[in-house]
Amino acid sequence: MSAAPEVLVDVQDRVLVITVNRPAQKNAMTLAAAHLVAEAVDRLDDSPDLSVAVLTGAGGTFCAGMDLKRFxxxxxxxxxxxxxxxLVEAPPEKPIIAAVEGWALGGxxxxxxxxxxxVAAQGARFGLPEVRRGLVARGGGMIRxxxxxxxxxxxxxxxxxxxxDAERAERLGLVNRVVPEGQALEAALQLAGRVAGNAxxxxxxxxxxxxxxxxxxxxxVWRRQAPFSDAVFASQDAQEGARAFVERREPKWTGR
Known part of the structure; x- marks a missing residue:
């Protein structure tokens, strides 16, 4: 019997759901799992049928960081x-939302x-304990x-x-919203749906x-912003958005 994949990837409408799937190890990251996450991120950016991703962990834990036994x-x-x-050095060009239950430690x-x-459940905890193990948070913790x-x-x-904890993280702006235990993924998918409905x-x-x-x-800043925003304002979707508003209907985006 083959082992379950270390990362599960699912599509729900225009949302790509990426689940680290090592619950017995608190979803501690391995090299194999990192390759699968990278493949999923590439799929998100390369597919015109996908607008946003949700990253989560199986079994009530987001990710306990690096697998120290493997390290x-x-x-x-x-x-x-x-x-x-x-992921940490090359996030996708499209939006990605973290759905955090339990621990989000280190990596x-x-x-x-x-x-x-x-999006975090009430019991979620965020921490960078690397200094307790003779390490440093070089995966973006010291920078971000x-x-x-x-x-x-x-x-x-x-x-x-x-x-x-999640509630203090929300007050300080690290977390967008805190939801009851077990509902982080559902709430993140709802938020992702709102993003996916836009141009x-x-x-x-x-x-x-x-x-x-x-x-x-x-x-x-204004000069550097111009090429990005000019392309959007000149797009077919910009015209469609205006027409849909005038005609009081939902827009039909084409990504062009």
Whole structure:
């Protein structure tokens, strides 16, 4: 009998659901799982029938980070150019939403940080305990956490390794919404459906500019934004959106 795949991939309407499937190991990341996540991310960006992804974990845990037993044997669950989990250094061009139940620790927290939106169950916990194991959060934790939280809070989490609960994470802006236990995936799918209902080119543009703009010189932001936004305003979907509004109907997007 063959073993279950370490990552499950499913399509629900225009949403790609990526589930790390190692529940007995708290979904600790392996090299094999990282390859499967990377393949799923490529599928998301390459398919015109997909608008957004949801990343989650099986069995009530998001991801407990790197599989330390495999690490002790020399395995690193990172891919060249893509980083930990096949995702953190190269998130998809299309939006991705984290649906977090239970622990998002170490690399698991960094996977959530690499996502654009985060939905968390009330019992979810986020933490970067690498310093307790003689390591550092090099999968984006040291880079993204200070961008997403007040610096003093981010530094406390990085230097102590202590976790933060979902409700405090929501208050500080790390999490978009907190939902009852067991409902993170359902709530994330609802949010994904709202994203998927919008014009694909506009959504992709919004993500691209929002990611790039913080690194642009202030005197160049409008010039650098123009190629992105001009392409959207000149698109067939922009015309369709205007017509649909005038005709009081739902738009039919083509992604062109």
């Amino acid at each position: 002790a044997l020399g395995e690193r669950p990172a891919l060249p150019g893509r980083g930990f989990g096949g 698991g927290c960094e996977l959530a940080l690499a996502c654009d939106l985060v 956490l200070p961008q997403r939280l007040p610096r003093s809070v981010a530094m406390e989490l990085l230097l102590t390794g202590d976790p933060i 694909p080119l506009a959504v992709r543009c919004a993500k691209a500019v929002a990611r790039a703009a913080p690194g642009w010189p202030q005197d160049e």
